[in-house]
Amino acid sequence: MVEMLDPRAVVGPRTATSAVIRVRLRSIEAPHLIFHDRHGWYCDIHGAACDAVAVARAVTRDGADTATGDAADDATRESADATHEQLADDVRE
Numbered sequence: 776m777v778e779m780l781d782p783r784a785v786v787g788p789r790t791a792t793s794a795v796i797r798v799r800l801r802s803i804e805a806p807h808l809i810f811h812d813r814h815g816w817y818c819d820i821h822g823a824a825c826d827a828v829a830v831a832r833a834v835t836r837d838g839a840d841t842a843t844g845d846a847a848d849d850a851t852r853e854s855a856d857a858t859h860e861q862l863a864d865d866v867r868e
């Protein structure tokens with residue numbers, strides 16, 4: 776389960792946090808709160824290396840370009856993804 780939250784509602788009205796996403800990887804575990812701000816992406820509990828961070832980043836990415844990669848080889852697709860992530864980060868900051 777992935778849920779986009781309003782950063783101002785979670786952190787405060789003057790926060791610089793650009794995204795707050797609640798990610799539940801397994802139903803028996805407490806959900807992870809993933810934040811994105813000028814420091815990058817990180818889990819409130821486990822830090823940047825948390826598996827839920829990757830899930831949160833995937834859902835905030837525009838999925839259109841990943842759906843059209845049928846003819847591209849894996850190397851080309853991964854390169855395009857990395858570029859796309861960099862652009863997205865720049866826009867948010």
Ligand SMILES: [Zn+2]
Pocket residue numbers: 807808818819820821822825826827
């Ligand atoms: Zn976590």
